[in-house]
Amino acid sequence: MSIRTNKMKAVPVLLKQLMIARSKFHERETDASFDRKLEKLRLDLNKIKNVFVRVKKNEEELLDILAEVYDHLHKLDRSKLDEDMDDICKRIKYSAHKLVPMDAFDDSSKEEDHKGGQIFHSSQQLQQPHQMSWTPGDFYQLDSFLKSCLSSLLIFPKNAVIRKSNAINLWIGEGLIKDTRDETADELGEDVIDDLLKCYVIVRYSNGKSSRFNKFLILPSIHRQLESHVSKEDVEHPRNSRIDKLKLERKRETVGDWYFDYSIRSIFNVGASYLYFRPQWGKIFPNLEVLQLGRWQDSPSHHIEVGSEEFLKELKNLRQLKYLSLRGISRIFELPSSIVELERLLVLDLKACHNLETLPNDISSMKSLTHLILSQCYLLEGMPKGIEKLTNLKVLKGFIISTPEKTPCRISDLVNLKKLKRLSIHIGREAVIKDMEFESLKEFLALQRLKISWSVSDPKYGNIYVILPPSLTKLHLKCFPGKDFGECFFDYIYLQQPIELNITGGKLESMNVYFDWTFVNILRLKYLKQLKVDINYLKSLFPYAEIFKN
Template identity: 30%
Template sequence: MLSHIPEKAQEEVTGSSSRSYQGSKLFEDFKDLKELDVHSILCLYSLGTFPENTELEKRFVIYWWIGLGLLPRTSWEKAKMHGNTIYSGLKEKGFLESIHNGKQNQVINRCTINPTVHKWLLSPNVSNVIFSFDQSEHSSSPFFGEWFKERVHINLDKKYLNVPINKELRVVHLGSWRYTEVKADNNANETGPKKPMSIDHIEIENPDVLKKLSENTTYLSLRGISGIEEIPESIGKLENLIILDLRSCHNLIKLPQKPRSTLKKKLSHRTRFKKLIGWKLPKENSQESWFNKLMVLDISGCYLLDHMPKWISELCNLEVLKGFLVGNVGKKNESCWLGDLSKLKNLKKLSIRTTTDMSPEVFRDFNSLESLLKLTITWRKHKIADYSLPKNLEKLDIRCYPEENVSKLMNCAELTKLKKLYIRGGNLTDIPSHKNWKVEKLRLRFLKKLDSTDWEAVRGLFPNLNYVEYVGCHHRPNKFPNDGICWIKEKDEPSLSANDSEIPIIHEAF
């Protein structure tokens, strides 16, 4: 797992940890520190890079650890599993503190470093061994010794970037890493981009510097950077790139274009002649390096993109794809369509947004994407044809649905593994449901046209429910507990079923 980290660095971490906390207040308050394994210690140390009291998204933390080589890079699912275990362990022992929602008092996927722990991470008795400090700006920027300093470049607080690029860089995080609070418009359909309440403004002085990244780069984040209109072709040729985060690059209008084979160009003007005389033409180089190892591609919030390039359907290792555009713009032979994603046999998580009327062929072959577990669809105000969804979905997030019901979903009975159902905005009047669904978590937000019903009837539709949330809905179920915000099932509370005689039945949406 730590193949990218020298043994000497690992020895320094484990050795210094025992020397540095002995006799300190931290040792008295956090006796579990000595029980951490080397992976957890390294992951904890790596978060000392960020300022005190910073809110960090869990997703970003996992990305960060993968980029540093602290988690396995063979699979996103494996990396996430290991990362979740370490993340949860650090929270349970008090090194990381969870962020709670004020109204529902629910743990959100964000955390801060315990202030005492953060001070200890920056203390001299630790930093002399583990960290080297960049004092050029009179601020502490800890990295794991010289090895990490040479291979990690993160923009902590710069608004205008003049990036020094060297061939040893593995992690290049130029964009925003802070958690950004967003406020939705909260109209009936919640269309359009969200309104950021606070966000870093970052500009890169010379975008051509991106062309100098070396093949050693594994993690590249340009999140939220202004002024980037296109991604250079050279990014696609980074043989070891695992994560590409382009989220909220609002000026981005063009993703990199995969070059045609040079062999094909050289032979094209002689192809007809060679065929006539019976020569055997050499095969094109189909193994040309192009995002060969990419596991995560995030292009959500890039609203100026008008089509998806064809090469997206060729990313055989892709497991997470966010911000995929579904529309009728672009040439059919050059654009990637939703049905083309059925070729991605490892894709586990997908978010898409639609821009035009949905014809039946748009969703053709989409339900054959059997590996997909999590799907988010953001609809626009347009007509919807009959469609089917991948049958192994465990989480379905529907946003801005334009119709009153989802009767055009043709294979609802096949979604037998669905455990999480989230609906945000739109015109739905009924809660989508089916007797074959096993929904445990239900979130309903800003559904202004949702009809009022009875709380027991809602629970009857979903016998396995353990969490329900109503936010911004004009009509909540009668007798809904906890002031009509959220309900959490008690451990000893019995489950309800629509078959129970005392429970009023409301019709299913299908």
């Protein structure tokens, strides 16, 4: 391949050729001085290997802003131009400064080589707000829609690191965003977060070099503006003012102790660890739309437990409920069958309910569900009937493959879920995997993210043939039981673009070329103590790679 054929692969190709040449030079003679020069060249190339990608992204960002200005000028939109002028100039200046990645040869970003720790990590440190070189934006410059979305996040504590999924699910539950003809609610939520980033009112909290991030913070100055704005609205429009959100902040909280003359639409557990419920508490909140009782924090150290699971029986009275999170709550053993009566429910998050053993027998009546999250419910042994009939599902996490009796719905049945974009599959201890079952994934035309995890170490459970769906962007394998990818074949024939490949834990020893690595642009390997790899070779292949042994 010529270096000029594909500029995105120019440096990886050059690095690969450098390794070949270096090996040939060593065969002829050993020259320490010359080898040091080759090593310096390799290190410099590694530092700039994603420059083309970053430049292209920065060019597009600047062109988007210039196109926006042109549109205002072309339409002679004086009022809009006058209103946005300061922000536009700020965005142009910031984008222009980003155009050339000045940190490409920053020696402070050094590779590490630690025994038993991180072998190779090409990412930068987490971006924190105080590292930003630009001036924070102004909440009052946002349009009314963005103001509403940002204001709803006041439910989170000040300086909280907020997951994008938590924010988007909250907006879905509150009805701020919903599916349109052109975009799903999740896509619209991503657009909102991008707009808030461009207006400099929130800041990404993630790896500096990764194009993706999943957490953000509200800048402190913007948080103060938000609080001031809400207080001012309450003072200036007392008749229109309505407290419709309740925060559970004390360590011990009792739900149902409040009696108000207005309608509560959201209950959010900010910091409570022990939850208790009054009898018939559900009848007090007939208009409740968001019930976030579980943890929103990442760390499982945020312990939450309930006095009794009897409170779940009252959920049937919450007919307006759209978003229910019981994430990480202890002492919930069974989800009552009456929950299927919540026909408006969009998001059901049961992740990490470690005591949960039983789900309703049939959930086919929950037609509105768009997000069903069951991952890390380790005592669950199977799936209920009717999942394949939830045709609005876009996110299905924690789908368990067990025996036909415990999981009557198979992977091939999920093909009916035409809107499904994220799917995680867990292969259980009693799994019965039918022939060609994973081949049906090629029919999942909308699927973008796929995770397969194993709870069994027997290599026979890793002997599956997976045909990757065409729209896939990310594949995550967790606790893969095989020693080599030869035991599990991934057919990439339908892939339309390179993907991100994450492999976490398991018995993998070798990464022999059973997979076409040209279809991987991001590689992350973690907790693979038995893995034997040529690190320099992997460095030459991928513009972004992380390898951890433990």
